[in-house]
Amino acid sequence: MEYVNPEGLRLDGRRFNEMRQIVAEVGVVSKADGSAVFEMGNTKVIAAVYGPREIQNKSLQKKNDHALVMCEYSMAQFSTGDRRRQKFDRRSTELSLVIRQTMEACILTELLPHSQIDIFLQVLQADGGTRSACINAATLALADAGIPMRDLAVSCSAGYLNSTPLLDLNYVEDSAGGADVTVGILPKLDKVTLLQMDAKLPMATFETVFALASEGCKAIAERIREVLQENTKQLEYRRAA
Secondary structure (H helix, E strand, C coil), rough: CECCCCCEEEECCCCCCCCCCEEEECCCCCCEECCCCCCCEEEEEEEEEEEECCCCCCHCCCCCCCCCEHHHHHHHHCCCCCCCCCCCCCHHHHHHHHHHHHHCECCCHHHHHCEEEEEEEEEEEEECCHHHHHHHHHHHHHCCCEEEEEEEEEEEEEEEEEEEEEEEECCCHHHHCCEEEEEECCCCCCCCEEEEEECCHHHHHHHHHHHHHHHHHHHHHHHHHHHHHHHHHHHEEEECC
16 A cells, blocks of 8 residues: 655645644643643544642552652543444553653652642544653643643654655554654653654664654644643633633
């Protein structure tokens, strides 16, 4: 199958270095301390944050001079074309851990001792890039909750198909069997917080794909800042009204 035509266009009409449309909104769950919806093309994720609050497990209360970050990832049963019942399987457990570790790298946990922060993520629509979308949604929800962070944690993927590096893979591209590299960064600090690859690549090719994903991360960070700034303006307007 040809994933990039001779004119350099992908199946959905994007060029190799184009991202899907990003739509994001905060404050979507009224009972959460912070929440957000994040869409990358047809992939849609909702995040809800509760905390900081008292650690619920009493045995951990005295041991934690940093905030305890908990994360739960799940997929809605209607999120994919597969109508089989979605279970909280090994992949969900792995993604919960990966996302938790990524968010721990950006949260100033030392400022919130003996407390717990719970992050809940649900994929409402899955069309590739769900891991990255969850990290981006979690960052927005944490900011909405007022959780102190050293930087925004952002994530994007890139792949290598038909001898072409491709930014922000959709499901068809992701399922094609090529290499897929998921990158998470703290853009202002210029630190990598996540790097996962599901196939081998020559070093020179990997560096090209990694650089492409990193540029995608920076574009997402800019979009997240715009969403947060717009939300701040709306809050100020409501207070003044």
